[in-house]
Amino acid sequence: MVKTVFSIGLSTGENLVIKKNRLEGTGGHGKGKKVAIVTGIHGDELEGQYVCYEMVRRIKERPELLNGVVDVYPALNPVGITVANRMIPKLDMDMNRMFPGDENGTSFERVAAAIVQDLAGADLCIDVHASNRFVKEIPQVRLCEEFSEKLISYARHMNVDMIWTNATETVHEATLAHAMNSMGVPTLVVEMGLGMRVNRSYGRQVAEGIFNLLYELGIWKERPKHIQYPVLSTDGEVEFIRADCSGVFIPAIEHSHFVKKGDKIGEIITPVEGKVEREIVAKKDGLVFTLREYPMVSKGALLARILTDIKTKEGE
Amino acid sequence: MFAEDIYTLSTPYREDMSVKGYHFGKGEQSACIIGPMRGKGVQQMYICSQLVKTLKELESNGCICSGREVMVIPVVNSYSMNIGTNFFGVEGEDINSQFPGRTYGDTAEQIAAAVFNRIKDYSFGIQLTAFHMTGESVPHIRMVENGYQNSSLANLFGLPFVVVKKAKPIDTKTLNYNWQSMQTAAFSLYTDSNEKVSVKSAKQALAAILRFLTRMGIIRYESHSGYISHVLKEKDLTAVHTMCGGIFRRKAKVGQDIRYGDAMAEIIDPYRGNTKETILAPTDGIVFFAHSESLIAEGDLAYYLVHRLHE
Numbered sequence: 227m228v229k230t231v232f233s234i235g236l237s238t239g240e241n242l243v244i245k246k247n248r249l250e251g252t253g254g255h256g257k258g259k260k261v262a263i264v265t266g267i268h269g270d271e272l273e274g275q276y277v278c279y280e281m282v283r284r285i286k287e288r289p290e291l292l293n294g295v296v297d298v299y300p301a302l303n304p305v306g307i308t309v310a311n312r313m314i315p316k317l318d319m320d321m322n323r324m325f326p327g328d329e330n331g332t333s334f335e336r337v338a339a340a341i342v343q344d345l346a347g348a349d350l351c352i353d354v355h356a357s358n359r360f361v362k363e364i365p366q367v368r369l370c371e372e373f374s375e376k377l378i379s380y381a382r383h384m385n386v387d388m389i390w391t392n393a394t395e396t397v398h399e400a401t402l403a404h405a406m407n408s409m410g411v412p413t414l415v416v417e418m419g420l421g422m423r424v425n426r427s428y429g430r431q432v433a434e435g436i437f438n439l440l441y442e443l444g445i446w447k448e449r450p451k452h453i454q455y456p457v458l459s460t461d462g463e464v465e466f467i468r469a470d471c472s473g474v475f476i477p478a479i480e481h482s483h484f485v486k487k488g489d490k491i492g493e494i495i496t497p498v499e500g501k502v503e504r505e506i507v508a509k510k511d512g513l514v515f516t517l518r519e520y521p522m523v524s525k526g527a528l529l530a531r532i533l534t535d536i537k538t539k540e541g542e
Numbered sequence: 543m544f545a546e547d548i549y550t551l552s553t554p555y556r557e558d559m560s561v562k563g564y565h566f567g568k569g570e571q572s573a574c575i576i577g578p579m580r581g582k583g584v585q586q587m588y589i590c591s592q593l594v595k596t597l598k599e600l601e602s603n604g605c606i607c608s609g610r611e612v613m614v615i616p617v618v619n620s621y622s623m624n625i626g627t628n629f630f631g632v633e634g635e636d637i638n639s640q641f642p643g644r645t646y647g648d649t650a651e652q653i654a655a656a657v658f659n660r661i662k663d664y665s666f667g668i669q670l671t672a673f674h675m676t677g678e679s680v681p682h683i684r685m686v687e688n689g690y691q692n693s694s695l696a697n698l699f700g701l702p703f704v705v706v707k708k709a710k711p712i713d714t715k716t717l718n719y720n721w722q723s724m725q726t727a728a729f730s731l732y733t734d735s736n737e738k739v740s741v742k743s744a745k746q747a748l749a750a751i752l753r754f755l756t757r758m759g760i761i762r763y764e765s766h767s768g769y770i771s772h773v774l775k776e777k778d779l780t781a782v783h784t785m786c787g788g789i790f791r792r793k794a795k796v797g798q799d800i801r802y803g804d805a806m807a808e809i810i811d812p813y814r815g816n817t818k819e820t821i822l823a824p825t826d827g828i829v830f831f832a833h834s835e836s837l838i839a840e841g842d843l844a845y846y847l848v849h850r851l852h853e
Contacts, residue, residue: 235787235840238812242839318628319674323712332675332783333841360633399711468646472553496554522632524553526649 231299232340234333242333244341246299249285251292251445259445262345263436264299265354267322267402269306269313273419274354276429281436294445297348302341302402310422312358325405342405350380350443351406351413352436359421360520361528362481364513365428365435366390367456368415370398373407381414381456383442385435387482388457388515388533390464420519457513457536465510465532469494469523473503481517491530494523510534543598548615549656551649559621561657564614566597567606572760574664574726575751576615576657576717578671579637580629581622585735586670589744590616593751597761605762612760613664618657638671639712641720658720666758667721667728668751672736675843678796679831681746683771684730686713690722693773696729698757699750700768703830703848707776734796774848780825782845784809786818790838794845798829799853807844812837825849 231244246262263281265274278300285292301307303321306314314321314334327338345351357363367381371392381389398404406413416432419425438453440446469475473494479485485508494504506529508514516531523529549561577583577590594614600606617623619630619637629636635650642662643655661667673679682703683696696704713719721728731750733743753768755761784790786809794806800823809819821844831846838844 237787237789237837237839312634317674330781330783331841332843333839336841358633466646468648472551474554498554520632522554524551524631524649526647526652528648 231344232337234336236305242305242337244299244302244304244337246297246344247282249282249289249292249296249298251285251294252289253291253293253447258294259349259443260295260297260347261440261443261445262297262299262348262351263354264302264341264345264351264402266299266301266307267303267353268320268355268358268421269303269309269311269315270359270421271312271356272307272422272424273356273429274416275300276424276426277354277416277433277436280429280433284433284437288448291447292440292445293447294440294443296440296445299341312421322402323400325400325402326409338402341402342409345406345411346409348411350439351403351411352416352439353403353413354416354432356419356421356423357417357516360518361516362420362519363417364388364482364515365416365418365431366515368417370404370407372404373412377407377412377414378458380412380439383435383439383453384414384416384456385431385438385450385453386416386418386456387454388459391458391460457533459533459536463533463535465508465512465534466528467491467506467508467530467532469504469525469527469529471503472524474521475506475518475523475527475529476521477517479514479517481514483514483517484512485514485532486511492518506530508532512536543594543601546613548660549653551621551653556621561615561618561620561653563660564594564597564616565611566601566614567611567760569609569611571664572610572612573666573668573755573758574613574615574661575668576661576670577617578623579618579717580672581619581625581627582737583617583670583672584623584737585733585739585744586672587617587623588739589670589733589747589751590614592744592748596748596752600761600763607760607762610760612755613661615657615661618653638717639715641715641717642724654717658717662721662724662726664726666754666760667717667726668754669717669721669728669730670747671718671730671732673732673831675831675833677831677834677843678734679732679846680797680828681731681733681743681750682830683750684718684732685728686716686719686722687775688719688722690725692727695727697771697773699729699731699754699771700766701731701746701750701771702769704771704773705776705779706773772848772851778849779830780827780847780849781843782806782821782824782847784819784821784838784840784842784844787839787842788812788818788837790833790836790844792832792834794823794829794832796829796832800827800829800847802826809838821845823847827851828853
């Protein structure tokens with residue numbers, strides 16, 4: 227059943243409405259657990275739309291397999307999604323730096339507080355992000371080091387390619403994940419794909435992982451087949467490759483590609499002079515799990531990330 | 543005066559962006575004044591430009607104290623200034639959320655690192671900045687409470703108010719916070735304007751900076767003593783939120799002394815023209831901040847009041 231979580235009036239004939247679909251199975255109450263799947267904090271990240279669709283579709287198709295509650299929140303920043311704006315339109319602020327919010331604060335602080343209040347009490351929360359529109363990512367779970375010991379036992383069932391502890395600011399203070407984890411609601415952050423795009427294959431992979439996790443939690447009765455177990459990594463094993471000049475980046479490899487030290491990753495060209503300004507090569511062996519998609523670069527722009535020293539694959 | 547290129551960024555199809563610092567006097571790194579990091583901070587850039595002009599005159603008259611050196615960075619993010627956007631580059635990064643920066647980080651982090659490495663050893667740091675909310679505030683000095691703030695020194699600007707703000711996680715990446723952490727006495731100076739030049743409040747800000755530099759023994763300059771600042775904590779400001787959205791018709795102005803129950807604004811129905819809400823003052827006080835756009839949403843901040851303070 228689709229419910230309104232929170233509504234607040236905008237200036238001109240419209241309310242900002244946060245909705246969720248509450249899915250209650252017919253397979254009994256089991257242990258009475260509740261899992262929340264949220265997405266759309268950043269309006270330019272759409273990969274979670276397909277995950278939400280798959281979750282709702284498959285649970286509706288086989289409600290007898292669910293013996294708990296799954297709440298699906300497809301758009302936490304609905305106005306941002308509508309205009310493909312990463313930030314909150316007009317405010318120009320990142321919603322994922324506003325949590326836990328303030329119920330007596332400004333309109334979006336109230337929205338944030340209402341979301342946190344609605345998620346409180348869940349046994350697990352999964353916050354699905356996409357990458358931005360500049361770099362493409364493989365499906366991964368990102369964990370804040372502060373909570374990683376507890377969360378890794380959940381994350382390993384997510385059917386993602388890697389788990390990255392202490393990754394980026396998406397898991398740090400003032401984010402939804404940090405706020406929920408601080409409140410005792412285990413919350414995983416999933417990143418994958420590219421901004422403003424939906425990759426159906428990645429979406430299916432993550433949805434399959436969520437069903438696997440639901441199975442492990444005892445609220446989904448059918449274990450998904452072909453689940454893979456992720457590579458575990460920390461910051462020390464990730465090699466960042468950044469542009470050291472400006473130009474147009476042309477990749478020489480495909481995304482999610484294994485490279486050897488010295489392999490060419492791409493080049494930065496200067497169209498006006500018709501020359502290659504820089505040749506970008508791998509400094510270590512590893513998996514290129516991040517690769518730049520948006521070609522224009524200036525000094526410091528992220529071109530690729532390589533997961534090095536791959537040594538631990540659980541469950542294999 | 544001499545100019546220094548603190549950081550230069552090349553891009554394929556625009557001229558280089560250069561962050562310039564203008565130096566006055568010689569000796570100990572005494573005071574650094576830095577302008578906007580967002581592309582819409584025209585008022586802040588204007589104030590800095592006037593400061594450069596004034597300090598140049600003072601220097602030629604021998605009025606920079608011996609052994610003291612002042613640097614002014616009029617603008618950090620000139621690329622955004624030229625295209626009318628607040629944030630930097632195609633990624634839209636807020637440079638004031640990147641401090642202390644990373645030399646090998648992304649572009650905005652590299653800019654922040656280059657600027658910060660150049661300014662972190664100054665004894666006094668003054669940042670000209672603006673609210674993230676669209677609105678006007680009374681001129682004031684703001685500082686983040688992180689254990690290093692010094693509100694007594696902030697009094698020496700002679701502005702009407704000094705506001706001390708409790709640090710939130712998001713504040714830890716700002717210049718003010720990081721400057722203070724490096725033992726620089728850091729102050730953020732706010733005026734009543736941002737995108738448009740307000741000559742009157744710019745003059746007040748310029749006078750406040752010159753007054754502070756004089757009182758700290760950095761320049762010789764005769765000026766009015768200014769105010770004995772009222773120091774308050776941000777949490778003690780009374781927030782006045784709207785109960786509904788619509789067209790915002792403001793009645794109470796920034797700096798106005800109002801009484802409990804006074805009508806401060808009306809919210810007009812954008813379709814039917816009737817008054818949906820009259821915002822009444824919840825307390826006596828001075829209007830510290832006022833929403834300035836014509837449209838407003840439910841729950842938005844319309845005003846901040848300084849509770850029970852009168853002119």
